[in-house]
Amino acid sequence: MNDLQRRKAQERLRSVVIFLLQNCQSMTKTKLLKLLWLVDYNHVLETGLTITGESYLVEQHGPVPEAVFRNWPRSIQPFAKSRTEPAYADSYPAEYVELVEGAQFSDSLFSDFQMELLESIVERYGSMTSTVLEMITHYGDDYQNNPVETPWARAGGLAKQYSRRITPSDMLKGSEYEKHILGILYGSDDEL
Template identity: 25%
Template structure:
């Protein structure tokens, strides 16, 4: 069975700003580090609360899972927007006023995150992920994110949510919840 979540673009922008706000206190955030921090936060949130934070999909890229829509937003800011991603002028403006890309990979926030878009559980998992993974090297983040879920997909293909769930100790309960979230 295939599970998809609906991507919430505003929540995606605020999640990214929240991660940047936490990371930049100790390291220079990059597209890679932010992608991996969000991946680990989403895994934790899915395992504990039955959903991804902003509903993004992950693709198995060479250096680990990449959040598809977040990556599209970052490419928009970097100036190499994918033809398949055409956000509205309003969304483009929001993104371009939220953060910038320096030297093709480093990310700088242009404003503070609006945490009204994030639940307590979202911030809990984002905080934990930044604390645990935020200071790790490119190589270590790549290695850790090359988990069984990443291995289950071909390179550049979608990682099935069920394959992520199969890495959890409580996978049966999470799968049952997703099949019938309102028993």
């Protein structure tokens, strides 16, 4: 990735974070990391590429965007800030994320399809807690009734092989997009 592409990816990541913070309830650090994964994962399933330009790591609580995770909280500044609230009973302290006044979302960085994707992620997952989102990233949307092997699990999450990268090919394994691309490369989808 050249410098121009890197800057554009950083602008897109910043705008996705701002969009999520503007449109979701009660945003914690963990919830933000999960929503970023869901945005990129769903974009990869449709296009083969992440929307943010981020690469992802396998970590204990699910996939995390590498640059955001490794550089926290610097990675969200100057457009957002985090604040930690004390733990209650047996819980961990909660780290909340909020926008800094004046932070602006730039919809010009996104296609109509990408805007629809962002809106659908917020609609579907935006009111969920980080705990529920963690279960979804580990075992799929229907984790209670029909758990599936997610890209996080395939890349080593269940085997506790943490800090490994999840590649777009890990995200695509078994997806309709992968079947479509293989069909184009090797013949019709019916032959797969």
